[in-house]
Amino acid sequence: MTSWSIPIGKTRYNQTVYHNINKIPHAKVAGATGSGKTEFLRYLVTYMCMRYSPKQLEFIIIDLKNGVSFAPFQWFPHVHGIFKTVPEAVDAIKKAYETMVERLIEVERLRAVFRREPVYSRLIVLIDEGGELSPAFAVTDEDKAMRRTAMHYLSSIARIGREPRVNIIYGTQRPDADTLPVAIRGQLEGVFCFRTENELDSKIVLRHEGAEKLRWIPGRFLYKSPLVKHDIEIQSPYVPQKVLKRLIEPLIPSDTFYDIPRDEVRFRDEQVQEAGDVACLETPMKTKRWGRIS
Numbered sequence: 001m002t003s004w005s006i007p008i009g010k011t012r013y014n015q016t017v018y019h020n021i022n023k024i025p026h027a028k029v030a031g032a033t034g035s036g037k038t039e040f041l042r043y044l045v046t047y048m049c050m051r052y053s054p055k056q057l058e059f060i061i062i063d064l065k066n067g068v069s070f071a072p073f074q075w076f077p078h079v080h081g082i083f084k085t086v087p088e089a090v091d092a093i094k095k096a097y098e099t100m101v102e103r104l105i106e107v108e109r110l111r112a113v114f115r116r117e118p119v120y121s122r123l124i125v126l127i128d129e130g131g132e133l134s135p136a137f138a139v140t141d142e143d144k145a146m147r148r149t150a151m152h153y154l155s156s157i158a159r160i161g162r163e164p165r166v167n168i169i170y171g172t173q174r175p176d177a178d179t180l181p182v183a184i185r186g187q188l189e190g191v192f193c194f195r196t197e198n199e200l201d202s203k204i205v206l207r208h209e210g211a212e213k214l215r216w217i218p219g220r221f222l223y224k225s226p227l228v229k230h231d232i233e234i235q236s237p238y239v240p241q242k243v244l245k246r247l248i249e250p251l252i253p254s255d256t257f258y259d260i261p262r263d264e265v266r267f268r269d270e271q272v273q274e275a276g277d278v279a280c281l282e283t284p285m286k287t288k289r290w291g292r293i294s
């Protein structure tokens with residue numbers, strides 16, 4: 001049977017911590033700007049696409065921070081698309097919702113007629129800066145209705161997506177009532193809380209203070225899950241651009257036409273330099289060097 005335990009980082013005692021996406025299907029990733037949310041999400045996509053086949057795992061990636069961070073992942077066969085605007089995102093979320101409904105109908109039929117359980121691929125809807133979807137940012141009534149529809153679909157997926165294996169990973173700077181309705185927030189049981197701006201934000205994300213006191217090291221976060229008694233302080237893995245490039249280059253068809261310089265836009269190599277030796281995962285499969293925990 002496939003294991004869905006994903007290594008999410010190391011503690012200060014050098015222990016690797018795992019998040020079981022089968023047991024905790026939905027999660028939120030929150031924290032202040034620059035705390036390392038996007039890099040962590042990029043690591044999750046890389047690791048999971050290297051570990052699971054496209055028959056086992058599919059991604060819908062919604063990048064409302066302009067799509068640049070996740071552009072390289074379009075080449076993984078697991079990824080249905082990188083959706084960069086609110087209308088595109090709403091459409092993609094609707095497709096995930098429809099897939100979930102179809103699966104639920106199929107499950108019921110197979111159970112009743114054949115008394116067997118279908119095995120589906122895991123479909124993950126990964127959203128970076130989900131706050132941008134908030135109806136509070138709508139400019140017209142039509143826009144507001146569209147965003148509300150997206151929230152309605154997300155809420156359904158969060159409530160009943162476990163069995164048909166449609167999962168949500170929701171990244172945002174601050175999941176308050178405006179950016180993430182309480183009905184959805186409560187269902188996102190896995191919590192990856194990077195350093196927050198202040199105590200209030202920590203309370204919104206973790207339901208207690210503490211994340212505002214994390215050391216200001218990109219990739220440092222508190223992990224909370226119904227399966228662990230106390231929050232765990234973790235340093236997340238990091239996939240350097242050159243590693244990602246090495247993994248993805250062979251997947252790009254040779255006749256692809258680029259209207260944008262690949263190195264400048266798709267791969268942000270300069271960030272590897274910036275990151276220095278804070279944390280580095282040489283390959284997503286084999287952990288060679290992790291961040292020092294201080």
Ligand SMILES: Nc1ncnc2c1ncn2[C@@H]1O[C@H](COP(=O)(O)OP(=O)(O)OP(=O)(O)O)[C@@H](O)[C@H]1O
Pocket residue numbers: 031032033034035036037038039040065173218219220235236237238271272274275278279280291
């Ligand atoms: N685990 C890590 N190890 C080393 N450096 C990291 C790590 N995570 C992030 N960084 C560095 O910190 C920078 C900011 O990270 P990231 O873009 O993920 O932040 P963010 O929380 O998504 O910010 P924003 O919400 O403003 O987009 C990255 O460009 C990278 O250089």
